[in-house]
Amino acid sequence: MSGSGEAVGAILILVGAIFSLISAIGGIRLPDVYTRSHAASKSSTLGVLCALVGTLLFFLISDGYFSIRLILGIFFVFLTAPVAAHVLCRSAYRNDVPLVGTAEDELKDYYMENENTDEDKEEVTENEAPAIKLIDNETPLQVSET
Amino acid sequence: MKPNNVILQTVTQVAVFIIFTFSIYLFMNGHHNPGGGFIGGLSTAAAIVLLYLSFGIEKVRENIRIDYKKLAAVGVFIAVGTGLAGVIFGQPFLTQIFGHVQLPIFGDTELASALVFDTGVALAVIGTAVNIILSICEDR
Numbered sequence: 001m002s003g004s005g006e007a008v009g010a011i012l013i014l015v016g017a018i019f020s021l022i023s024a025i026g027g028i029r030l031p032d033v034y035t036r037s038h039a040a041s042k043s044s045t046l047g048v049l050c051a052l053v054g055t056l057l058f059f060l061i062s063d064g065y066f067s068i069r070l071i072l073g074i075f076f077v078f079l080t081a082p083v084a085a086h087v088l089c090r091s092a093y094r095n096d097v098p099l100v101g102t103a104e105d106e107l108k109d110y111y112m113e114n115e116n117t118d119e120d121k122e123e124v125t126e127n128e129a130p131a132i133k134l135i136d137n138e139t140p141l142q143v144s145e146t
Numbered sequence: 147m148k149p150n151n152v153i154l155q156t157v158t159q160v161a162v163f164i165i166f167t168f169s170i171y172l173f174m175n176g177h178h179n180p181g182g183g184f185i186g187g188l189s190t191a192a193a194i195v196l197l198y199l200s201f202g203i204e205k206v207r208e209n210i211r212i213d214y215k216k217l218a219a220v221g222v223f224i225a226v227g228t229g230l231a232g233v234i235f236g237q238p239f240l241t242q243i244f245g246h247v248q249l250p251i252f253g254d255t256e257l258a259s260a261l262v263f264d265t266g267v268a269l270a271v272i273g274t275a276v277n278i279i280l281s282i283c284e285d286r
């Protein structure tokens with residue numbers, strides 16, 4: 001009874017630890033803020049999720065205890081970690097952190113023309129379109145870097 | 147001015163409900179499990195600060211009309227009042243009682259007067275934390 005719970009929990013937590021290690025190596029090896037954010041957000045989120053699911057299944061199988069807090073934590077991490085990476089990348093881009101490599105910067109033209117139309121050059125005054133377009137343009141950049 | 151941080155605001159709308167739920171859970175579990183008034187109040191204050199971060203000070207102030215200074219004062223009054231209630235019944239200051247009550251839905255529930263004291267602590271913590279952060283970020 002408790003042996004199977006320990007096995008399931010151990011395998012999932014090991015997988016989570018390996019993903020976290022891969023994420024840390026990506027944070028060292030990758031050249032750029034955006035590629036590092038790509039490594040740090042995706043694989044460490046998956047690592048944390050694997051560890052939490054392993055803990056949940058361990059307590060569920062071996063003790064018969066269903067922890068609603070772990071479900072809540074899994075949902076919360078799954079919800080907020082990509083948004084944190086998005087906000088970090090966006091503020092890095094707006095502070096002119098350079099891209100490394102062959103990436104063509106399609107977003108730059110958009111921002112330049114958008115800033116020229118504003119008189120006071122206030123970056124807050126934009127409509128909803130740039131926020132959505134920001135993701136669409138960021139995603140191929142990250143993929144092409146790796 | 148139109149919104150430009152759609153992703154942050156949308157996720158905040160979901161995440162704030164999770165944080166409020168979890169803080170109420172922490173608050174109610176303080177008697178037998180880890181938690182209590184301080185942690186519950188701090189996580190509620192964290193949710194309110196998250197709202198202020200993503201929606202802006204003016205918009206949240208229009209929708210949540212709470213004076214946090216008064217909230218902290220009310221919390222301290224509640225906490226002191228539970229202590230004085232013991233004095234009224236001839237016991238020492240801050241004497242707490244508990245008993246089992248039959249509630250309609252929950253059945254046999256153990257209620258303690260320490261919950262009222264914890265409510266006072268939680269309100270004081272919420273008021274103090276949000277008030278500190280608001281007075282820091284408004285002083286530009």
